[in-house]
Amino acid sequence: MLTTQRKTLILDILRRDGQVIAKRVAEDFSLSEDTIRRDLREMAAEGLLKRVHGGAMPVSPDLPDFTARRSVSSEVKARLGAAAAAMIKPRQMIFLDGGTTTAEIARHLPRDMALTVATHSPTIAAELEHHPAEVILTGGRLYKHSMVAVGAAAMAAISQLRPDLFFLGVTAAHPVHGLSTGDFEEAAIKRHIARCSAETHVLLTEEKFDLASPCPVLGIAEVAGLIVPAEMPAERLKPYRDLNGTITAA
Template sequence: MLTTHRKQQILSLLKENGQVVAKHVSQLMGVSEDTIRRDLREMAQEGLLQRVHGGALPASPATADFARRESITSEGKLAIGRAAAKMIQPGQVVILDGGTTARQLARHIPHDLRATIVTHSPTVALELIEHPLAEVILIGGRLFKHSIVAVGAAAIESIEQIHADTFFMGVTGVHPKAGLTTGDYEEAAVKRALSRAAAETIVLASSEKLNAASPYVVVSLAGISGIITERATPAVLTMPYEKMNIQITRA
């Protein structure tokens, strides 16, 4: 079997099963495990999948920089942001992650809502300037320009002083086995600290992020209580999380 055909079949197996195991694929295709591992390495370098021990998972497509992601904000992200904003109750302390979906959340917070909003995203904070009753706490640190968020030791130290009601988290991958993942090591550490600082964590995940993975783990699925996704997301994508008793909200 030609390399191109093997890779196409690997992608088909990933789409069908949500993961591939190198040993099983080698047996299926009648080639050595070393050959399949080489294929997986090359495909990972091309951004086609995320390698894990023994095989691979689907790669998250949410890797573009902030400006590009902002320019293609979908109706689904608008709906997710709107649904999440409705969950914020008067008097609560909530944490908003960075990213384009969290920015939509901020834009849909009612102007008369009295609450405290904590964020490490300058772009999210700016959306709340015209909210007179909202207290905004902006976490500082080193600016991670890809996502326009603060990261690093200073950010984590500030986060550790906060006890919030809810953290609305954005990630690039949500997978039944890999958990919640993102593409930068330091950003993952900050998201993890934000999750620890809140009584509950709710994930904002458009459908292309479900059953996908990125290199760095944020938290396991046991660390969250809910996922908000688009109304049109296929049931097959959300079923694994519903089986884990994670509340799925369709926006």
């Protein structure tokens, strides 16, 4: 089997299974494990996958900074934000994660509805400057890449809240590896907010599907529902729907 053929088959396995186990692939191809590991090293150098102990995982592309992300898929994000805002009931407390997609929820909140919005993101709080909702901004060390508070102080403040709904933002979603993000402390804060909340819903633009970032947040089945673009193909959503039957298309 030629090297290019092996690499194509390895990518097929990665897309199908969400991971590549070097020993298993070597057995399936009747080749040495060293040969497969060499292929994986070369493919990782080409940016085709992420090497991990014993094999490989899908790679999530580097995320641009917060300012640059404002203009990415803005129309789709507005639809997702409107769909999320429609889930909110009067007098609820909601927690908005940081990010440009969750900012659209703030922009679509009804002005005639009594509610409380908690967030650890100063940019999300600023979106609500002229909105009549009660706003709770938790403090902590500012992680500037995502413009959210992280660390022990943020964790302690969030522990005092019991939101009805948490709208979670992540950088990647995968049926095997779940929902993930790129920073260890940010992932810990997201998990903590979810534990404090009655329900967690995650907003996902199409480019985040079938990828894995370094720091796991939650499994697909651990959230109450996914909010996704209406144009996503049904076959691409099927592995996620098998894990979580509550998918809202917007």
